[in-house]
Amino acid sequence: MRVSRTRIRERIYSIVRRIPRGRVATYGQVAQLAGLPGHARQVGYALADLSEDDCVPWHRVLNAQGRVSLRSEPGWDDVQRQLLVREGVEFDAAGRTSLARFQWRGPRRR
């Protein structure tokens, strides 16, 4: 049975919850930390499906380019950016952050 498919999202939540404040992670990184290499897309799926009361810092998850992934509505990316800025994450004019400095180096690096 290995991974009960539907549990995949819950694994992802567990990882995202471990992201410390003022630190960010990429989808691919979260997927790998969750023990699901290559499931970067599923990470986005899982986050899109969670509720606001799940206590999951979804806003700390960025794409591999260090940018905020657009969800569906315009302007949402701006909100996410503000949340991170409030935690101490810096963004440049291009709306990117230095993954080299702010990426969360979890239990293991890629």
Added chain:
DNA sequence: TGCTTGACATAAT
């Protein structure tokens, strides 16, 4: 059961 879509990643141009 099979095709389409998706909050991605990586390589090529």
Added chain:
DNA sequence: CATTATGCCAAGC
């Protein structure tokens, strides 16, 4: 450095 093309795997229909 921006855009395009291809690969990836699970969920929805």
